Amino acid sequence: MKNKVVERVLCRQCILPASFPGITFNDDGICNHCQRYKGEKATIAKQEKYEKKFIKLIESQKNRGDYDVIVAYSGGKDSTYTIDVFVNRYKLKVLTVTFDNTFISPTALSNITKVCGNLGVDNILVKPNPKMLRKIFKTAATRELYSAKTLERASTICTSCISFVKGITLRTALEKKIPFVGYGWSPGQAPVQASVMKTNPAFMKESQQATLQPLQKIAGDALLPFFVTDEQFAREDIFPWNIHPLAFLEYDEKKIVERIQTYGWEKPNDTDPNSSNCTLNAFANQVHRKRYDFHPYVWEIANMVRTGVLTRNEGIEKIEPPENVTMVSYSQKELELE
Numbered sequence: 001m002k003n004k005v006v007e008r009v010l011c012r013q014c015i016l017p018a019s020f021p022g023i024t025f026n027d028d029g030i031c032n033h034c035q036r037y038k039g040e041k042a043t044i045a046k047q048e049k050y051e052k053k054f055i056k057l058i059e060s061q062k063n064r065g066d067y068d069v070i071v072a073y074s075g076g077k078d079s080t081y082t083i084d085v086f087v088n089r090y091k092l093k094v095l096t097v098t099f100d101n102t103f104i105s106p107t108a109l110s111n112i113t114k115v116c117g118n119l120g121v122d123n124i125l126v127k128p129n130p131k132m133l134r135k136i137f138k139t140a141a142t143r144e145l146y147s148a149k150t151l152e153r154a155s156t157i158c159t160s161c162i163s164f165v166k167g168i169t170l171r172t173a174l175e176k177k178i179p180f181v182g183y184g185w186s187p188g189q190a191p192v193q194a195s196v197m198k199t200n201p202a203f204m205k206e207s208q209q210a211t212l213q214p215l216q217k218i219a220g221d222a223l224l225p226f227f228v229t230d231e232q233f234a235r236e237d238i239f240p241w242n243i244h245p246l247a248f249l250e251y252d253e254k255k256i257v258e259r260i261q262t263y264g265w266e267k268p269n270d271t272d273p274n275s276s277n278c279t280l281n282a283f284a285n286q287v288h289r290k291r292y293d294f295h296p297y298v299w300e301i302a303n304m305v306r307t308g309v310l311t312r313n314e315g316i317e318k319i320e321p322p323e324n325v326t327m328v329s330y331s332q333k334e335l336e337l338e
């Protein structure tokens, strides 16, 4: 009997597929990204260097205002652990800000309440007009909004949502003159060399424009309150540092979950394997996979496999199975796409 299953070609070291833009393989089936990787020792040395840099910065930036750091808090495991790290490892005054995209898992919302309560931090919940958000997500599900490069790292729906998160977080940091902006990017999402970085207004403005322009065509000026204004971009003197602590600390998913459970965090059962807060993610992934023939998380997961944070099989489990049908149809129904 002929085997009709076409085996997908994946890098034999990480998990990047042959359909990933710009990928090449050597004779051993190892991708160009793995061939460039310098190994774990180099990563650990860099991690130590960046944590030291951050600790030094804390000395000069701490206790300047009401808060030392603002954290974009989704209620997911990585952002929860990031708050824990800022509070307990670095002893900073933390403000958390949550963007309600109308698809936050009820478990994630309850996690936010419990964790902020148990860690003793303030939270601002930002809930933009749901009609506007759903119009944006619906449009993102039906056509492409962004550049090809953007879509190597995340789906169109996810990118739309994240641009709100970044806008709200930076705007709040500038309004409250908070010196650090903290994100719980996994070590696969943000490289260690970007983990302690002074934000540059010109660069941030350009990066905001890349997503704001297409979004504004869909939603008009109603979304402007959630983005940084030109006047604010002119205030270079108060631009914060971006800190991604999970890139320079040990990252062990199991240990992280055990630790945050002590603050009342629970794993939601209505999200896909790549999210612990968003019920729209499974659908966003499916749209991307159909459109581009690779999983939108594959870059992030491949980085984690390459650096030993996940095993190759754990990585494959996160990107190869088809998206959960119940989760996908929930989003389709909510967005009136059936």
Ligand SMILES: [Zn+2]
Residues within 6 Å of the ligand: 011, 012, 013, 014, 015, 016, 030, 031, 032, 033, 034, 035
């Ligand atoms: Zn590879």
